[in-house]
Amino acid sequence: MDTQVLLIHVLLYVFLPLWGLAGFADWCCHRATRIEETSGLKESLMHSLMGLQVGIPIIVCLLFRINVLVLLICLLAWVLHEAVAHWDVHYAAPRRRISIWEMHAHSYLASLPLYMLAMIMVINWPVVVDLVTFAWQGQLQLVPLDVPHGGERYLPYYLTFMALLCVFPYLEENLRCLRHALKHGSQHS
Numbered sequence: 001m002d003t004q005v006l007l008i009h010v011l012l013y014v015f016l017p018l019w020g021l022a023g024f025a026d027w028c029c030h031r032a033t034r035i036e037e038t039s040g041l042k043e044s045l046m047h048s049l050m051g052l053q054v055g056i057p058i059i060v061c062l063l064f065r066i067n068v069l070v071l072l073i074c075l076l077a078w079v080l081h082e083a084v085a086h087w088d089v090h091y092a093a094p095r096r097r098i099s100i101w102e103m104h105a106h107s108y109l110a111s112l113p114l115y116m117l118a119m120i121m122v123i124n125w126p127v128v129v130d131l132v133t134f135a136w137q138g139q140l141q142l143v144p145l146d147v148p149h150g151g152e153r154y155l156p157y158y159l160t161f162m163a164l165l166c167v168f169p170y171l172e173e174n175l176r177c178l179r180h181a182l183k184h185g186s187q188h189s
Contacts, residue, residue, distance in 0.1 A: 008149055026106065032099070035176075036181075038095045043091055055162070058116075061149070063148055067140075071128065078114065
């Protein structure tokens with residue numbers, strides 16, 4: 001197996017599942033600290049936003065050829081994710097206890113997107129060179145892969161895995177926080 005294929009397999013079968021597991025661990029910590037009664041809906045919505053900020057580039061990278069446009073999407077999403085992650089902790093810290101387990105989950109949730117982005121850039125080094133030298137001609141459209149990374153079956157399995165570990169739990173968190181805010185007339189601003 002050549003190095004590029006090996007790195008893609010590490011992304012698909014190690015880093016992407018770890019990101020989902022870290023997200024689930026983080027959700028468990030939010031539930032344990034009764035986020036709906038402390039930092040509330042505002043923080044919960046930040047968590048959903050951060051999931052989208054990493055989830056969208058993941059889907060784009062799985063379905064489309066890596067080019068300058070895809071790298072720009074990934075870089076922008078990573079920068080915005082980091083900004084929201086900082087805002088999230090700044091907002092939550094004075095309102096609720098952030099356990100050592102949650103801090104560990106955050107370390108994975110912050111570092112894995114950076115590691116994935118770095119690995120994608122290493123695998124696609126000529127595109128990185130095109131990006132930084134502004135050789136963008138012909139690279140500003142989404143070009144579908146003939147076969148998605150991981151094959152035809154990977155994406156449905158991964159999306160199911162993420163729905164069970166992250167999408168449904170965070171939707172539950174949003175609804176729990178919304179119900180609490182509506183019942184108590186507060187959104188913890």
